[in-house]
Structure formats: structure tokens, C-alpha cells
Amino acid sequence: MHYPSSSNTTCPPSSLSQQTMPLADQQDSSTKLHVIVLAFPFTSHAASLHTLVRKLAAAAQHVTFSFFNTAKSNSSILGLEAEDDLDNLKAYTVADGVPENYVFTGKRAEDIELFIKATPGNFKRAIEMAIEETRGLSEKKISCVMSDTLLWFAGEIAEEMKVPWLSLWMGAPFSLSSHFYTDLIRGMNRTGPHATAGREDEPLNFIPGMSGFRIGDLPEGILSGELESPSSIMLHRMAQMMPRAAAIAINSFEELNPTITDDLKSKFQKCLTVGPISLMSSPPSDPDENRCLSWLDEQKTASVAYVGFGTVFATPPHEQAALAEALEASGVPFLWSLKESLQVSLPEGFLDRTKGRGRGRGRVVSWVPQLRVLEHPAVGVFVTHCGWNSVLESVMGRVPMICRPFFTDQRLNRRMVEEVWGIGVGIEGGVFTRDGTMRILNLILSGEKGKKMREKLGVLKELMGKAVGPQGSSSKNFKTLLEIVSKV
């Protein structure tokens, strides 16, 4: 591949592009900076990366940002149409790896595996095409490659271009650490599909700051799961590539896990906590098409259970039914964000019985503006899979959590939420049952426990507010990140 590179400053641009280049560009070499951004197009990853890049683009208008993402993921990022306000940020399409006429077998994360198999070729082709498209217009030189940390090969693309690689981790410092220490963890322990069986409770006390976590909390792909699957291989390559990044930015803030963050700082060239990224976009821009907020306005303070498991994962049908029965029987008003295709597995008549006003009534809608919902005073508990963004948003809204983790970093997040921060509880026995869920709803909504959790949430929220405030750690780190992208 032949990429134009900014380090190759003696290379003269073609005479044509020189002529068409606006005068200002010729005078100020920084106007030529071009940052290539590679997104991971699943769950909330691409949207969070886009939010961060938008903020960088707004602050560094002389730098052009090209955002590479699949068409499907791109179309689901809100506010992307309204991008005309930023001339220096443009989206490009990357192939999703799904063959034409492909019939999905229904295997979990099939689309993710197909996508991973198509990398890095799909990104490389898209980048070449984008460069071709803009050739002759302004001859902007690529000055930096930025990517989701999962896309480890972005580091190799950057090295090929002789430009720095910036890597962005959307999870918590402790999940990053668990991946970074994969070889250490594997070296000390058996690996394979059943590697953690019977040993779930062994502490990870040989990793700095991680003694509160257990082997059973580790994401799949480190010790357990199919270690030869494309996603496990991707995660392992990612762990090995991390030290080659000019900087790794994390969607968290320094005060949250200082020991772990300090350890990572000693391992990476630069480690910058810049989060929570959701706080960078103004939540009021999220539309409320299903009129959830006005419904919440009618509810009592801290009385509503908000249920949301993200956009990707389907809760097993029997657990979803148990949760529905618990909500109905407990009389707790609820707001449930559930894709239409999954609403069919709710108990028969559930939607009709719980419609309208009064005790035990609720709303099931296909989408909610989650952060605005969590910040609404009527919401008293968040029933969640403990995805990292959800945890951060729950802290912002000061809402205690009921945690039902399923995979990836969710078990680590649950451990932190329940045992370290004391701002939520795991579901009894690890799965939703009608009675267990009713008990736990009652515990948080009517007991002292919920009150205590809200106090602790208040403390965390204050720390978080300080971090993103004018003199805060995340704001300072964002400035460092901005310097890297605008000065290379």
C-alpha cells in the first residue's frame, strides 16, 4: 500500500494539487493534517468514538478527520446527519464482511466474527479509496491513525504510514488491564473452554490493583471460551499491540481506579483517561420519540425501574419472562427498552395488562434516550447487563443498579459496582427469577440499602463531575490528546 505520510515532508505534492490548494493551506502547514479514524462497529463503541472525534474535530478545525465505519453502524449513530456543522469530519464506509445473500445461522455474535474476518483488508481498501477520492483536492497528508483499541492492526497501518497510533479503549481501566495481562494470566493457569471451572473465586491478586476481582470475572478469550476464535485471537493480538500505541485513551477518569491507571501508565507510552465520553455530547440532543420523559414526569421520585440491556444482546427468553413477571407482580412502575423483535417473547398478555396508569404499570418501548432517562428523578433503579457505558451513565444519573452480567467485561463491571463501589447488586444466583428479582427490586426501591447506594453514587458523581470540569483530570488528558492529533 502507498499511503501519503506526513513524515515524508520532502515529497512534493503533484503540481495540480499544488495549484488548486487554497492559499491559506500553503502558508500554514498544519492545515494539511489528516487523522484516519477506525471504528469498531458494534454495541456503543462506534458512537462513543464518534463523540470523542467530534469533540477533537470541533477543537482542531485545521485537522481533517476521516471516520471509517460500516454503513449499518454509521446509520445508527445519532446526530451524524447533522454533521454539516463540522466540515473537517467525514464518514467513510467500510465493508462489514457479510457475504452477499448470506443467511445468518443465529450463532451468537456471528456478525462480529464475520466483520473480524474481513479485517484489516476492509479498512485498508476503504482508506485507499478515500485517499484516492480526495487526491488532487488538497493533498492532505495522513498525520495520525486513531482507532478503537480492539482494532489492533490499526497500529500496524500507522507504522506502515510512519505516523503515530492513538488507541481508544471504550471500557474501564480494569478490563483493559485484564486483557493487557493475558499472557501473565495464561502463563500461571490452565486455558481452554472450561479453564475457569471450579476456580471462579480465585483472586487476581497478582495484577496491580486487581485483587478485588476473581478469575470467574475475566472476559472470555483470556482463559475461558474458544481461545482460537477470531474474537479471542483479536483480543490477544490487541494485548500484545498496546505498548506500541503512542497513547491509549480510556473512557474513564483517573480518580476511579488510581492504582490500575498508574500501573497502565507505567506500561504504555501514554495512558490518558478522558471519560466519561457520554458527558462530551449534550444529552438533550437525543430525541425522545417514544415520549418516555413525559411519562416519567408523571411518576413519583425514585420509584421507577428502568430496564435496558443495550442494543445487541437478547436476554434468554425464560429470564426475560421471569423479569416481566417480577415487574408485574411487584407493582413497580417500569420503563423497559426492548427491541420490537424481542417483545414477542414477553409473557402472554403482559403488554396489555401493564399498559396505562396505576400500580404496576409500565411502558415497553424500542428505544430510549438512556442518559436522559437515567438523569430523570423518577428513576429509582436500573436493571442492566453492566456494560461500561451503562455503568457510567447510571453514576451520572445517581441510579442504583441491579446487575445481570452476561459476557465480555460485564462480570468485571458487576464486581466493581457491587463490591467495591457499593452502588448496585448482582441478581441472586446470577440469573433472573421471578422471586429473586422481586426481592432485589424491593431491597433497592423501598429499603435503606437503596438510599445508601444513592449516597455513594453522589460521591462518585461528584468525582466524575470534577474530572470533566475545567481543571479536571479528564479535561487535562483530553487537551494532551488534542495536542497529539493537532501537532504531529
Ligand SMILES: *[C@@H]1O[C@H](CO)[C@@H](O)[C@H](O)[C@H]1NC(C)=O
Ligand atoms: C452515515 O450515516 C448518515 C446518517 O444516516 C448518513 O447521512 C451518511 O450518508 C452516512 N455516511 C456513510 C459514509 O455511510
Ligand SMILES: *[C@@H]1O[C@H](CO)[C@@H](O)[C@H](O)[C@H]1NC(C)=O
Ligand atoms: C492461577 O494463577 C494464580 C496466580 O499465580 C495462582 O495463585 C493459582 O493457584 C493458579 N491456579 C491454578 C489452578 O493453577
